[in-house]
Amino acid sequence: MKNLLSFFARNQSLIYKVFLFIVSTLLLIYLLPKGGQFKYNFQKGKPWQYENLYAPFSFSIKKSDEVLKKEQQEIRDNSIPYFDFDTETITDVETNFHDNLDLEYVDSLYTTSKRTVERLGEGVIKEIYANGFSDEILPYDDDKLIYLKRGNEIEERKYSQLFKKRNLDKKVREVVEKNKAEDIQPLLYNLLNESLEPNVKLNNKLTQSSIDAEIKALNPNRGVIEKGGRIIAKGEVVEGDKYQILESLKAEYQSQIWSKNNYLWLLVGYSLLVSLVFLMLFLFLKKYRSDIYHNNTKVTFIFFNVFLMVFLTTLIVKVHSDYVYVIPICILPLILKAFFDPRVGLFVHVLTVLLLGFIVPNSFEYMFLQFIAGIVTILTVSELYKRANLFISVGQITLIYIIGYFAFYVIQEGNIQTIPVENFGYFILCGLATLFAHPLIYFYEKLFGLVSDVSLLELSDTNSKLLKELSNKAPGTFHHSLNVANLAEASANEIGANSMLVRVGALYHDIGKMLNPTMFTENQVNSINSHTELDPKESARIIIDHVIKGIEIARKNNLPDRVIDFIRTHHGTTLVYYFYAKEREIQGKANKEDFIYPGPIPFSKETAILMMADSVEAASKSLKEPSSTIVEELVEKIVNNQMDQGQFLNADITFKEIQLIKRVLKKKLNNIFHLRVEYPE
Incomplete structure (x- = not known):
């Protein structure tokens, strides 16, 4: 039992990855369409x-869908509507007519008797309600066949047989002319107009049920x-x-x-294919991005995004497959590039699109468009913290979608007359959804503890609380950090490294000096050196401790791990040579272990750049009469010495890149120390 627990403790990272692999594979198999x-x-x-x-x-x-839609529309157009006939309404109408007649008829005003008016009115009412009276405005022709539902009986009628209120005036005129009672025409019209109530109403539910039944029965x-x-x-x-x-x-x-007999074999096939995709992802991370591979949080983040895209696509396909292009798949490489690098973003995007090929209709067309759009995303989106860049890139991605879809349609149909214009709207919606990347990045930063260029931009603000504290307590160190930041940023731009990350790392790399600022020469305002009365070992310990103290301050202020890496590595495992030599001079010997920084050595291009820029900038301050030759020799000596000590072995940086960095450092330092014109007093 003890050995088993020990095994789990030693291999917990690997066990978690195996667990993540299995769970992700099972979830994706569940989402994949159940068909061969x-x-x-x-x-x-x-x-x-x-x-x-x-x-x-x-x-x-x-x-085809077009034929089915056409037949369904024909059923709707030719369907016979159902109307409800209320037999009780006529009784209420007659009662209202008699009541109104008693109120409005005056003997002295009319030559026609009240009894005649009553008889004529009752006749009109009976005639109107014989086939029903409707006041609804409906889009039916007069010859349209309708069903009139009286209780449990259904009768066929033409729509024109229903009496409409607009015909009342004509009906009254015919009756009074026939009975030679023109003097009561206005009276009779008003009485009927006030008394009539519709007794026929369209039964939408029954009509729609009839249409649905016919559509369902459609072959x-x-x-x-x-x-x-x-x-x-x-x-x-x-x-x-x-x-x-x-x-x-x-x-x-x-x-x-997809039958019960071969259900298991189909599951095996899907499992193998999905497993291969995830296996390629793990192998890529292990071989080319070991820092991500060994960080379970980052691996989980990548798998979560892959699953999220597959889940959203599956959901949309089930609702309506035409909307599949609304899903902003390009947000995946965009976000991964913001947190990691372009190669990771593109590789994960390609694998995700391969998985989506099992789900979407017209998979070749879909995959082609998504591959091209993903490549455009990687090539165009840079410096995401600049808001305009995201809008420009989204516009380019949307344009690529539209051009690609148009080309596919022309190839398939051979004309553009019937091209569905609404599909272009889906691509525009997809582009607008991609703009959601900024808030999503912020959400991921809080959820997974990651850091993007957007956060780095905020951290680079010299008015932030921590940097203001550094400038107040250790102004010399703050000025040194600014100079190092400028040197490191220029060097990173030269070799294509993350310039924003290295600048932020440079600004915070020496925050540990705040706790004991006067022990560092750049903060000493007079000629008194605090180290003169200290033992060399004690002085070296104070100098070395600024790295440990810096890490503690950074964690206390919730700085991201990517920034803390610069604090940990900016001296690597180098020697505090001045105090080492002083100890050897005093004691005749010295233990190197007491004078070496704890490390680790730089493990990225950015941390390697900071080590070079920091050492060169600090050493340049000791030059009494700097010249171009002296500056160049200083840069060569310091960087070559760091290379000889193996400080860049884990940094994934080439000799050519180091030479380019040297050239930038020389140029920048020469600009700082250039001779000025001596102005007369």
Whole structure:
């Protein structure tokens, strides 16, 4: 039991990665569509590249989406609407008519008797309500057939047989003219107008149910291909009827292969493919990005983003596959580039798109567009902390999507008359969604404890609390840090390293000197040296401790690990030579271990640059009469000495890059120490 616990303790990082690998694979298999993969790839408008294809089994030819939509629309257009007929309304209308007649009829005003008015009104009411009265404005022709529902009985009528209120004036005029009672026309019209109530109303629910039933009964097939029948010959163009038959075969094949008998084998196949993708990701990180591979938080972050993209795509495809291009897949390489580097972003993007190929329709078209868009994202998005850069890059990505989709459509259809313009809107929405990268980066920083260039920009502000404290307590160190930051930033730009990261690292690399500023020469305001009365070992310990103290201060102020790395490594495992030599001079011997910084040595280009810039800038302050030759010799001597000590062995930096850095340091220092014109007093 003890040995088992010891094994888990020693290999907990590896065990976690295995666990992450298994869980991610299972989750993705669950999300993948439950159907076999058709073994032929084809595109509309392209020649059939395989041998003659014969039907492996009998199957039905599916109607195309366009045909089905057309037939469904015909059903809607030709459907017979249902109307509810209320038989009780006529009684209420007659009662209201008689009441209004009693109130408004005056004998002295009309020659026609009240009884005649009553008789004429009752006749009009009976005639109006014989087929029903409706005041709804509906888009039906007069000849449109309708169903009139009276209780449990349904009668057929023409829509024109329903009485409309707009016809009331005409109806009253006909009645009074026929009965030679023109003097009561206004009265009769007003009485009926006030009394009439509609008793026929469209039954939307019943009408829609009838339409739905007809659509449901619609046959999705238009024919059958018998087993052994030739479907397409080699070299034939996949278009029209051939394309629809191939799509039908593909759907039938995927439906039949996902059966209980071979369910397990299909799972095995999916497991192997998904496992290969994740295995390639692990191998890439282990070989080329070991710092990420050994950091479980960063590995989890990458896997989380891959799973998130697959999950969102699966969700959208289930809702409506046309919206698949709205998902901002390019946000993945953009975010990974912000936290890591372009190669990691592109590699993970490619693997993710390969997984999405199992899910989306028209997988070749989709993967091609996403690959190109991902490459454009990596090539265009730089200095993400500059807001304009993100907008420009998103515009370029959206343009690439539109151009690529347009090209595919022209190849497949051979014309642009029927191109679905709304799809271009999806690409624009995708671009707008990609702008969500900034808030998402902030969220990831808080959730995973990572740091991006956006955060680095905030940390580079010299008015921040920690840097202000440094400038107040150790002004000499603060000035030294600013100079080092300028030298390091210029060097990083020269070799293509992360200039913002190295600048921030340079600003904070000496914050440990705040606790004992006068023990460092740059902060001593007079000729008194605090080290003169101290033992060389004690002096060396104070000097070395500024690294440890700096790390403590950085952690207390929640500085990111990427910045703390510069504090840890800016002296590597070098020797505090001055006090080492002084100890040897006094004692006749000295133990090197007492005078060596704890390290580690730089493990990135950026930390290596800081070591060079820091040492060169500090040493240049001791030059009494600096000249171009002296400065160049100083830079060569210091950097070469660091190389001889093996300080850059883990830094992934080349000799050529070191030479370029030397050249930048020489140029910058010469600019600082250039001779000025002596002005007369």
